[in-house]
């Protein structure tokens with residue numbers, strides 16, 4: 001059975017392994033960045049554990065609206081290069097989901113969804129949190145170079161769901177699309193650099 005819990009510094013190696021296995025190399029958070037995240041705000045870093053091994057990890061921090069209104073808005077800016085060191089505010093009203101990853105062998109079993117659901121449940125219980133937001137990835141956008149981001153976001157599968165699998169992971173589970181941001185993560189080639197801001201009900 002998969003169990004879900006908040007991370008401690010002892011989990012950092014396992015979380016870094018999951019990160020390296022699940023994300024494209026240029027996007028995976030480093031061991032050092034993960035250690036920083038746990039040091040800064042351990043309660044918002046969650047792990048999924050199966051048979052004593054970490055198979056999934058989901059990260060978050062607290063920020064304020066002004067941080068999202070800065071231009072240019074980039075992943076490096078809004079996460080302090082993935083560390084949360086200068087960006088996490090202990091009284092920030094926005095709970096920002098930063099990334100979820102599941103090791104390939106554990107994907108498709110509901111683990112990613114359960115991690116995000118745990119994060120949302122936790123955020124809703126924090127005094128002073130008014131919004132739950134996250135930047136996600138239009139991960140198959142690179143397969144449609146002829147489309148603008150607006151056209152790509154309108155694509156639907158035959159069953160009527162948002163066609164992009166990572167977007168549908170969020171949008172089919174209660175999140176709404178807020179805005180799209182060019183050059184959010186220029187090294188996310190699959191997403192053609194775009195970050196898509198989504199929001200779950202707080």
Ligand SMILES: CC(C)(COP(=O)(O)OP(=O)(O)OC[C@H]1O[C@@H](n2cnc3c(N)ncnc32)[C@H](O)[C@@H]1OP(=O)(O)O)[C@@H](O)C(=O)NCCC(=O)NCCS
Pocket residue numbers: 022023099100101102103106107108109110111112113114135136137139165166168169
């Ligand atoms: C996105 C991710 C965390 C999903 O984890 P998971 O444990 O496989 O997800 P779940 O089993 O809970 O949910 C599966 C759903 O996710 C969606 N999905 C996400 N990525 C998918 C992929 N590569 N292929 C197919 N479906 C995918 C599907 O909608 C699927 O729904 P279904 O089960 O009804 O078909 C995982 O694919 C991953 O680690 N990806 C790489 C890192 C990344 O891009 N993270 C997203 C950042 S916001």
